[in-house]
Amino acid sequence: MHYVYLDNAATTQVCPEAAEVVLKYMKEEYGNASSLHTFGQKAKESLEASRASIAKTIGAAPEELIFTSGETESNNLAILGAARANTARGRHLITTKIEHPSVLRAFAALEKEGFEVTYLNVNHEGFIDLAELEKKLRKDTSLVSILHANNEIGTIEPVTQAGKIIKSKSSALFHVDCAHSYGKIPVNVEEIKADLVTINSHKIHGPKGVGALYIKKGAKIAPLMFGGAQEKKIRPGTENIAGIAGFASAAETAYINIEKNAQNIARLRDMLIDEINKTIPHTKLNGPRGNLRLPNNANISFGNIEGESIIILLDSKGVGASTGSACTTHDLKPSHVLMAIGRSPEISHSSIRFSLSRYTTEDEIKHVISVLPKIVENLRKMSPVKEV
Numbered sequence: 091m092h093y094v095y096l097d098n099a100a101t102t103q104v105c106p107e108a109a110e111v112v113l114k115y116m117k118e119e120y121g122n123a124s125s126l127h128t129f130g131q132k133a134k135e136s137l138e139a140s141r142a143s144i145a146k147t148i149g150a151a152p153e154e155l156i157f158t159s160g161e162t163e164s165n166n167l168a169i170l171g172a173a174r175a176n177t178a179r180g181r182h183l184i185t186t187k188i189e190h191p192s193v194l195r196a197f198a199a200l201e202k203e204g205f206e207v208t209y210l211n212v213n214h215e216g217f218i219d220l221a222e223l224e225k226k227l228r229k230d231t232s233l234v235s236i237l238h239a240n241n242e243i244g245t246i247e248p249v250t251q252a253g254k255i256i257k258s259k260s261s262a263l264f265h266v267d268c269a270h271s272y273g274k275i276p277v278n279v280e281e282i283k284a285d286l287v288t289i290n291s292h293k294i295h296g297p298k299g300v301g302a303l304y305i306k307k308g309a310k311i312a313p314l315m316f317g318g319a320q321e322k323k324i325r326p327g328t329e330n331i332a333g334i335a336g337f338a339s340a341a342e343t344a345y346i347n348i349e350k351n352a353q354n355i356a357r358l359r360d361m362l363i364d365e366i367n368k369t370i371p372h373t374k375l376n377g378p379r380g381n382l383r384l385p386n387n388a389n390i391s392f393g394n395i396e397g398e399s400i401i402i403l404l405d406s407k408g409v410g411a412s413t414g415s416a417c418t419t420h421d422l423k424p425s426h427v428l429m430a431i432g433r434s435p436e437i438s439h440s441s442i443r444f445s446l447s448r449y450t451t452e453d454e455i456k457h458v459i460s461v462l463p464k465i466v467e468n469l470r471k472m473s474p475v476k477e478v
Contacts, residue, residue, distance in 0.1 A: 092408060092454075093410065094410065095447075097410045097411055098447040099242075099386070099387065099445035100445070101293070102296075102447055104336070111332075112297055112332045119136065119331075120331075120332070123136075123328075133329075137157075139338070140337065143342055144341050147272075148278060148304060149278040149280050150287075154305055155305075156322065156324050157300070159301060160299060161269035161288055165288050167311070168235070168305075169233065171314060172263050172286060173200050173205060173233050179232035180229065180230025182207075183208070183232065183234070183235075184210065184227070184235070185234070186210045186236055186237065194426070210223060211430070212245075213431070215431065216245030216377050216427070216430075217245060217382075218252070220252060227259045231260050233262055234263070235266075239268075239275070239384045240427060243376045243387065244377045244387025244388075244389065245377045245383060246381075253266075253282045264284050264286070265287070267288045269288050270293060272293070272294060273340075273345070274344075274385055276348065279304055279306070284304070286305060286306070286311070288303055294344045295340045295447070297340075299333055300336070302337070305324070355448060358450055358451075365455075366388075366459070366462065373391065374437070375388070376389040376431065377389055377431075388443070389441060389444075390442055391441040392440045392441070395466065395470055396440065400440075400469065404461070409458050411445075413425075
């Protein structure tokens with residue numbers, strides 16, 4: 091049975107180009123970039139070439155990019171590092187209620203250290219209110235963190251406008267988590283006026299365990315770890331050369347046809363959404379329609395049935411999807427994102443996230459549409475709750 095993988099927001103299949111590069115650096119050019127011999131210097135050359143290649147995709151200078159293990163580490167480094175290094179600016183911080191867990195838990199840790207955090211509300215489609223952002227900025231605000239696109243419902247936030255407000259009204263640093271938008275829609279650090287930007291590899295068909303943090307020249311940030319002189323002492327430890335080279339290859343491949351890929355993925359996304367709405371009653375799309383949504387995201391609530399049950403039965407039919415963020419899969423609480431946009435706990439628990447990739451085909455979407463209505467119908471028959 092051909093398996094239809096629609097959980098690409100959790101992780102992606104490594105593309106052939108990146109896999110080939112990773113294997114090369116694991117088997118043939120495996121030196122430590124800090125070593126002075128030939129093997130080490132080849133690794134160093136690869137490291138800096140990868141840095142320059144990835145930096146170019148976001149409009150940054152190579153020296154402004156620090157390699158990490160992924161989104162979680164980059165977000166923690168940006169938030170904890172910037173807040174602790176800039177207490178002279180103030181101890182007031184701003185973020186949103188729908189951030190990735192690695193952002194929200196970092197801010198929760200800072201609250202325990204005596205920082206004051208303001209959490210911005212979002213509307214029923216997940217958008218922040220720019221007027222609220224402007225109102226909440228204070229003289230002692232030292233950091234604002236707003237995600238570019240939400241990992242659960244796909245909402246693309248107005249970060250360009252937010253950046254203009256932040257820079258015109260305060261001296262705060264601006265962090266943008268672009269882990270779920272990078273490689274799918276354009277990301278330019280200058281346009282969004284960001285001081286710190288998170289990107290990672292395994293959401294764009296690169297290897298897991300690799301990410302990067304853009305740190306604008308002049309931005310002050312404290313390290314979270316201590317060791318050698320790697321990555322400007324901000325992120326010490328022997329660099330994952332194979333993973334970083336694979337990341338660069340995946341990024342280059344993603345950006346070759348980024349607009350064409352986005353259009354095709356969005357077409358399949360809309361096909362999926364429209365057919366579900368047409369064939370399954372009492373469904374609700376979470377997040378906006380059209381180009382204000384990530385091209386690969388479709389998050390849908392199915393009413394009075396458990397999302398986990400849908401996932402299990404879809405899997406038995408050869409379809410992989412999820413109930414939300416992979417980082418909160420084992421958390422029994424309703425999605426904080428869906429609750430923030432006004433969904434009830436019951437509706438939140440009935441929601442499924444389908445996330446596509448450039449490898450998703452129309453036949454695969456048709457297969458999902460062919461098996462999903464019967465799954466939902468059967469689960470609703472068994473449900474003790476008859477009202478949706």
